[in-house]
Amino acid sequence: MTAEDKDLVEILEDLNPIDVAKYMNYVSAPQAGAITTFSGTTRDTFEGKTVLELRYEAYVPMAIRCLKSLCSSARASWNLHSIAVAHRLGTVPVGEISVFVAVSAVHRADALEACRFLIDELKAAVPIWKKEVYTNGEVWKENSEFLERRPELGKNGDFSGEVTAKKEHNRKHCCGAKVQMKDEDKCED
Amino acid sequence: MEGHAKKQDESLVKLKVLFFARARDITGLSEFPLEISLGSTTNDCLKKLLIKFPGLEEIRECIALALNEEYATDSSIVKDRDELAIIPPISGG
Numbered sequence A: 001m002t003a004e005d006k007d008l009v010e011i012l013e014d015l016n017p018i019d020v021a022k023y024m025n026y027v028s029a030p031q032a033g034a035i036t037t038f039s040g041t042t043r044d045t046f047e048g049k050t051v052l053e054l055r056y057e058a059y060v061p062m063a064i065r066c067l068k069s070l071c072s073s074a075r076a077s078w079n080l081h082s083i084a085v086a087h088r089l090g091t092v093p094v095g096e097i098s099v100f101v102a103v104s105a106v107h108r109a110d111a112l113e114a115c116r117f118l119i120d121e122l123k124a125a126v127p128i129w130k131k132e133v134y135t136n137g138e139v140w141k142e143n144s145e146f147l148e149r150r151p152e153l154g155k156n157g158d159f160s161g162e163v164t165a166k167k168e169h170n171r172k173h174c175c176g177a178k179v180q181m182k183d184e185d186k187c188e189d
Numbered sequence B: 001m002e003g004h005a006k007k008q009d010e011s012l013v014k015l016k017v018l019f020f021a022r023a024r025d026i027t028g029l030s031e032f033p034l035e036i037s038l039g040s041t042t043n044d045c046l047k048k049l050l051i052k053f054p055g056l057e058e059i060r061e062c063i064a065l066a067l068n069e070e071y072a073t074d075s076s077i078v079k080d081r082d083e084l085a086i087i088p089p090i091s092g093g
Helices: A018-028 A058-075 A108-125 A144-152 A161-188 B002-009 B019-025 B042-052 B054-062
Strands: A006-011 A034-041 A049-058 A080-088 A091-092 A097-105 A128-134 A135-140 B010-017 B030-037 B064-067 B070-072 B083-088
Touching: A006 A058, A018 A080, A034 A108, A049 A080, A058 A080, A058 A108, A080 A108, A097 A108, A097 B002, A108 A144, A128 B019, A161 B054, B002 B010, B010 B019, B010 B042, B019 B054, B030 B042, B042 B054, B042 B064, B042 B083
Parallel strands: A006 A080, B010 B083
Antiparallel strands: A034 A097, A049 A091, A049 A128, A080 A097, A128 A135, B010 B030, B064 B070, B064 B083
């Protein structure tokens, strides 16, 4: 069984609720000392307007491809046991889970960071859309993460979550190092 | 007749364009067959689509393009039977 075989990616069609227990079971393993999960749930209000329901749609084959690529990127950056990502499509009533991420790892730091990475990247680049339906109208939502990422999309020839994951890491190290160097410079001055 | 059709095809590529979410609402279509000259880029396709569907102008600055299920740059060359998707701002999660 290769590492990728331990990743479960599911786009659930209309009216299929997210079975949290199923994904928790999927990632659990005797050697994993940590399981982290993220549940995205649908909110009942937006800017004071009452949300009746949310309708999701996706470019399904590309969304699955992107999510699998993100799983590989996460594996390249952290030491993980297994990953499960599920997203609902169609109408999701208020208060229900629309997206779920579960990650298991030997140690919690890897599981926590990878879980955060997966949901952040999903919001930035996986082609899934949501329409909010209010009592007096409806609107297609836009993730700010996508608008920030947009200029970079496609630049690497394909969906390159791996590069992004590494870049995040570099950025972290990079910033840390720079701050330190500045301090040193100041000391020398 | 068939020979004539073949001759025309050599200078043209045929793509399947996909519209999602707001782009579909604007065009009223989820799919559109696009013919464009050989050697065209994704941006050339977008320009042609903007002529056909002027309403797309309103989201032009915030869309991404995907070619065969992968994000593409404006300068990617399209091939016959490619699938070009117009990706309006996503909102998964």
